[in-house]
Amino acid sequence: MGAVTIYDVAERAGVSIKSVSRVLNGRPNVTEELRRKVQEAADALGYRPSLSARGLAGARSYLIAALVDAELTIEHWRSGRGNDYLSRMELGALMECRQAGYHLLIELVDVASPTLERDILAMVSSLRPDGLILTPPVSDSTVVLDALDSRGAAYVRLGAEREPSRGGRVWMDDRRAAYDMTVHLIRLGHRDIGFVVGHPRYAASRARRAGFEAAMGDHGLAVRAEWVAEGDFTFPSGLACAERILGAARRPTAIFASNDDMAFGVVQAAARLGLSIPRDLSVAGFDDAPGAQFSTPQLTTVRQPVSEMAEAAARMLIAGAAGQAAPGPAEVAYALVLRDSTAAPRG
Amino acid sequence: MGAVTIYDVAERAGVSIKSVSRVLNGRPNVTEELRRKVQEAADALGYRPSLSARGLAGARSYLIAALVDAELTIEHWRSGRGNDYLSRMELGALMECRQAGYHLLIELVDVASPTLERDILAMVSSLRPDGLILTPPVSDSTVVLDALDSRGAAYVRLGAEREPSRGGRVWMDDRRAAYDMTVHLIRLGHRDIGFVVGHPRYAASRARRAGFEAAMGDHGLAVRAEWVAEGDFTFPSGLACAERILGAARRPTAIFASNDDMAFGVVQAAARLGLSIPRDLSVAGFDDAPGAQFSTPQLTTVRQPVSEMAEAAARMLIAGAAGQAAPGPAEVAYALVLRDSTAAPRG
């Protein structure tokens, strides 16, 4: 009710609505005197322009939409757990949006849907966001990129691997991080190392696996097929994979899981077999989920700066919408977090 | 670019734009024939009404805004961790919104800000959401409720304690849950029980403490001041509180923390003192955070159905916006999750 409009402000300031618009949008060609009057009136009235009206009339919607894959999200929802990656992504984007007067919208996207293209098109024409943040695996969907490009929509891809030249990108080197972690295990003295692969739909899964294999190869170590199992980034899948790997005739002395949730599953599987970590088995994860520092033993893992990535993405998008040249693609740094779940294998 | 508008659909279907509007909004008084023609044209064109235009012209914005306290959120963002409560809340709300063609917006609110009232008013007049989901501690801010009421905005409060008659409410009985958990500890044989209080701004903190104290009193047990410490729901605060409690001349045999993050801090503090859990100390938490099932020992805690609460809230709001009588206040059930961190005290 009683909503304050631009007309109210204009009347109170004794100027035209156009002047109010100019002042509030920081346009040039305004005298200091006018700016002050308008600002005063707007403050007194507690005026805030209507998002809808702005979006409808102008070229900007002040909306950033984050596209998130529906499958894993629903999986989390079903299991009653939150999604740490999503949460961190969101916090980063939120902080950046807040500063710039932008609003963040989370949109679920089913990349496996046969109607994916129209879903994206429909979403864009309905929301007209000033920019889109594509999270994996949406960031690697050619269908999505094509649809977005056909509309001239601005987007930044998080952790994308394929077609690196398309759109804005903020990524970290998953392959190298996995390589480094594998080397860490090798340096500890492990030669028999198992690996739990991530969800096949994610580019990061392939990259991490490639990094693991490259490190093994570079050190003259064989990757044994029975020590590699394919999970889907969930705890139960990690548990199942570990049971398979540890059920092999010969056991590896270390297992590197493609994310922390699966690493926790590995820890659980080890506990069921009566294996002590890290004495009987070293376990490494990837992500630095909150549980990684709370678990016992604390988990050795790779810290992925998700929040910073999302901040950078939002910043690029907002700058672009404001007509500024958007900053180019950005690589962010990962960090190996060495905790207590990895150690030298027993003599 | 090439955005499809209602005019395009009307032209293709050979009807007026009003008819298109009627069909797409499921209004009565439309022949089957017309409905089919319009639907066909809309599908062929991949038409989706503009959110801005709808919001501007009509009474509904198809937006649900979730109000989240800035302080704890920024704290999480700084520490590079996600927020499990927020994430679960969001997933639930998202699922419900998605079904109804609604969009979810996350808005940060600083309940300690001197400009809180105008912040809320500004947000509402800018966004004009069809409904707001108030998360704690925003849900207990009289200033926010007053501001929202002055605008006639529809809102549902999550886990609110004060002024229970205002607005929609979805809550669980924090007091009773804490009571039950305390009784669980007492039944195990504990008589010396410590308590870590939550963030003072949260109503749930008071309720949980009250439940603890009531249970102790009902069983003729004393609450010793040196065994109660005030934290703020963060891991470090739990650690600090536990160090204080365990540093007392006499130690309790169990500590009940007001949330899991603090409980993990208690576990950590115990480990530093060389105490084994649950042999030397039983630890109970509250929330059932993801880490609770991954930690060793797995944490005994209270499961709070955050996601279901948010779903119910969104459902109420959407029903209300559609003109249906909104379902009344709803209490959701908690569950004690008894895991391995609690046991009988040593002889």
Added chain:
DNA sequence: GTGAAAGCGCTAACAA
């Protein structure tokens, strides 16, 4: 430097 007028794409009365 400032203002008047024309829409943006819808929904909501009101006619027909």
Added chain:
DNA sequence: TTGTTAGCGCTTTCAC
């Protein structure tokens, strides 16, 4: 049952 006509509150030409 359907169509016509006004706006909703802004931004954007284009005059002044």
